[in-house]
Amino acid sequence: MVDVVDTAVEAVAGIADGATVMIGGFGTAGQPVDLIEAVIAGGVRDLTVVNNNAGNGDRGLAALIREGRVRKIICSFPRQHDSHCFDEEYRAGRIELELVAQGNLAERIRAGGAGIGGFFTPTGVGTALAEGKEVRRIDGRDHVLEHPIRADVALISAFAADPAGNLVFRKTARNFGPVMATAAVTTVVQVRELRPLGGIDPEHVVTPGIYVDRVVCVPQPPLPEEEGR
Amino acid sequence: MNRPVISDRPLGPDDLAALVARDIPPGSFVNLGIGQPTKVANHLDPADGIVLHTENGMLGMGPEAHGDDVDPELINAGKVPVTELAGASYFHHADSFAMMRGGHLDYCVLGAFQVSATGDLANWHTGAPDAIPAVGGAMDLATGARQTLVMMSLLTRDGAPKLVPSCTLPLTAVGCVTRVYTDRAVFDITGDGVAVRDRFGTSYDELRDLLSLPLLDRTGP
Numbered sequence: 001m002v003d004v005v006d007t008a009v010e011a012v013a014g015i016a017d018g019a020t021v022m023i024g025g026f027g028t029a030g031q032p033v034d035l036i037e038a039v040i041a042g043g044v045r046d047l048t049v050v051n052n053n054a055g056n057g058d059r060g061l062a063a064l065i066r067e068g069r070v071r072k073i074i075c076s077f078p079r080q081h082d083s084h085c086f087d088e089e090y091r092a093g094r095i096e097l098e099l100v101a102q103g104n105l106a107e108r109i110r111a112g113g114a115g116i117g118g119f120f121t122p123t124g125v126g127t128a129l130a131e132g133k134e135v136r137r138i139d140g141r142d143h144v145l146e147h148p149i150r151a152d153v154a155l156i157s158a159f160a161a162d163p164a165g166n167l168v169f170r171k172t173a174r175n176f177g178p179v180m181a182t183a184a185v186t187t188v189v190q191v192r193e194l195r196p197l198g199g200i201d202p203e204h205v206v207t208p209g210i211y212v213d214r215v216v217c218v219p220q221p222p223l224p225e226e227e228g229r
Numbered sequence: 230m231n232r233p234v235i236s237d238r239p240l241g242p243d244d245l246a247a248l249v250a251r252d253i254p255p256g257s258f259v260n261l262g263i264g265q266p267t268k269v270a271n272h273l274d275p276a277d278g279i280v281l282h283t284e285n286g287m288l289g290m291g292p293e294a295h296g297d298d299v300d301p302e303l304i305n306a307g308k309v310p311v312t313e314l315a316g317a318s319y320f321h322h323a324d325s326f327a328m329m330r331g332g333h334l335d336y337c338v339l340g341a342f343q344v345s346a347t348g349d350l351a352n353w354h355t356g357a358p359d360a361i362p363a364v365g366g367a368m369d370l371a372t373g374a375r376q377t378l379v380m381m382s383l384l385t386r387d388g389a390p391k392l393v394p395s396c397t398l399p400l401t402a403v404g405c406v407t408r409v410y411t412d413r414a415v416f417d418i419t420g421d422g423v424a425v426r427d428r429f430g431t432s433y434d435e436l437r438d439l440l441s442l443p444l445l446d447r448t449g450p
Binding site (some may be wrong): 026027028029030052056070076077078079080083084086087090091097099100101103104105107108110117122123124125126127128129169170171172173174175176177178179206223224 | 277283287297298299302304308313319327329339349354361362366372373399401402403
């Protein structure tokens with residue numbers, strides 16, 4: 001059953017200290033900034049966060065890290081030109097980093113949502129990121145064992161939802177959203193548009209509502225095509 | 230294209246990108262890494278139907294976006310705004326890396342800190358103790374693409390060779406690189422060893438002196 005709520009604060013209610021939280025987005029594209037800011041306002045701390053990056057600029061995930069709410073981050077690419085919030089926390093030893101190759105990160109989340117107990121992948125074999133992990137030769141090629149990632153909560157952003165929780169995404173803002181939606185106990189989605197039941201063609205649904213628990217519509221600045229460019 | 234390419238001076242990044250572009254067969258699916266490899270896109274002939282993949286979930290990526298075309302939800306792996314071409318498609322991250330790992334991507338072109346004589350690649354970690362590590366999609370690309378091409382300068386700023394007997398920096402993937410494009414020469418990593426394929430302002434003997442590894446001369450008759 002999907003709850004369509006009125007505010008981001010209601011959408012993120014109930015996240016416990018110490019929770020594991022998946023946060024969608026690749027850089028700022030698809031990052032559910034309004035949900036993250038509601039989490040910050042709620043005061044929850046000691047989080048383990050799963051994201052591709054570790055925050056950009058000073059808003060959203062960057063602010064969550066700057067405020068000292070993140071104990072550990074699992075990501076593929078923390079260091080960027082605008083990752084100063086993470087850089088400072090990391091250099092001060094206040095945040096733990098688990099670095100995962102990006103495809104392994106996506107597949108570990110997918111496995112988590114799909115009930116897979118682990119998988120063997122060629123990515124990372126012979127590198128520092130495979131140290132201490134089981135390696136098995138399959139069809140003449142070495143593969144390393146990677147384990148699934150599951151979360152208490154997934155916070156993602158989509159383009160539109162209907163009251164059944166069906167989601168459609170937009171362009172490269174889709175990125176981790178659909179797989180994260182499958183891998184958490186509670187999936188919370190911020191959308192730009194809320195459509196009536198039947199307002200999304202079933203053939204176009206990217207994430208079926210079975211994976212979605214709460215939806216909040218948060219108005220956003222107009223998109224390029226909406227400005228008639 | 231006709232080989233070898235011999236020029237009387239080292240190649241700049243744009244000329245080198247043009248050379249890479251000429252080596253990519255029509256109809257290929259290609260991922261261009263961040264930095265110098267991005268320039269390859271400027272030299273692809275649209276008539277060749279080469280489809281660019283970006284690991285953040287798109288096939289059919291067009292050129293960098295400017296002005297009114299900038300859309301914060303349409304970016305490449307370097308988080309630079311880009312455009313979409315007719316026939317483009319979007320997909321989520323697990324699909325994006327499945328198509329890579331599953332051997333559907335014909336080429337990736339990556340930058341490198343070091344490449345070994347057996348095609349090991351080091352391009353994600355400088356090895357500096359205070360560096361914040363960041364791997365992104367490099368390991369998946371190098372491992373998953375059917376062919377991994379490298380574009381890099383032959384020497385570091387300090388004059389040390391980057392094509393080496395074995396990598397001293399942390400590895401990205403083992404035995405993945407098939408060809409190395411540098412400002413001084415193009416090298417094929419073959420089962421027999423490192424073969425010089427093209428030379429730019431540098432003689433075969435000079436290359437042998439610069440690099441502390443055995444070379445095969447495949448530049449000409």
